[in-house]
Amino acid sequence: MEEAVAAGVLAEAGSELMFRHALIRQALHDGLPVAVRVGLHGHVAREFADAGASWDRVARHLLAAPQAISGWVLTWLAGLPASALYAQPGIAAELLEHARRVCLPGDVRRELFTARLCTVLRLLRRPDDLVALGEEALASVTDPRTGRGDRVEPRRRVRDDRPQ
Numbered sequence: 001m002e003e004a005v006a007a008g009v010l011a012e013a014g015s016e017l018m019f020r021h022a023l024i025r026q027a028l029h030d031g032l033p034v035a036v037r038v039g040l041h042g043h044v045a046r047e048f049a050d051a052g053a054s055w056d057r058v059a060r061h062l063l064a065a066p067q068a069i070s071g072w073v074l075t076w077l078a079g080l081p082a083s084a085l086y087a088q089p090g091i092a093a094e095l096l097e098h099a100r101r102v103c104l105p106g107d108v109r110r111e112l113f114t115a116r117l118c119t120v121l122r123l124l125r126r127p128d129d130l131v132a133l134g135e136e137a138l139a140s141v142t143d144p145r146t147g148r149g150d151r152v153e154p155r156r157r158v159r160d161d162r163p164q
Contacts, residue, residue, distance in 0.1 A: 042068030049076050056088050059095045066098045074099055078109045082116055089123040096120060105140060114140075 001017065004010040011020045019025035029037065045061035045068065058076070062069055077099050085092035096117040103110035114137045121130040 038065040038067050041065035046072060055080050055084050056091050059091050063091070063094055063098070069095075069098045069102050074103060074107075074109050078112055082119070085116055086119060086123060089120045093117065093120045093124060093126075 001010065005012065005017070008020055009024055010017045019028075032040070041061045041064045045058045048058045048061065049072075062073060077095065085096070096113045100110055100113045100117065103113065114133065118130060118133060118137065121133060
């Protein structure tokens with residue numbers, strides 16, 4: 001690390017190090033084999049989550065390597081407060097969509113992710129995606145109340161929210 005700082009590749013930013021220029025970071029990132037990149041993003045995401053970093057910082061690493069979304073991520077995501085996800089719906093939508101694909105039908109976390117994704121899609125004003133998700137949810141969600149205050153919206157309400 002000292003050599004990278006001395007060479008001007010890395011710079012100190014408070015208690016952290018950062019690349020001096022985004023192009024350097026991008027060149028190094030793109031030069032890694034995909035499997036290594038996925039592994040590193042997954043590892044960094046887990047370390048950040050364990051250290052209590054903000055959820056969106058963890059999510060950005062997971063979204064950079066969605067193949068890393070698996071067991072621990074699903075548990076971590078299910079434990080996040082819904083309000084945190086709703087505060088940044090763009091990131092939340094992408095992460096919840098990936099998490100739903102990984103969850104098996106019948107997994108209670110999938111129902112929670114579905115309910116939260118419905119809310120996020122409504123916040124993002126994506127009515128077509130919301131209707132498609134709602135139709136799937138009505139066919140597969142066994143408990144419209146997930147026990148955490150999240151709710152799968154009925155089709156009638158979803159249709160009413162569409163812009164005229």
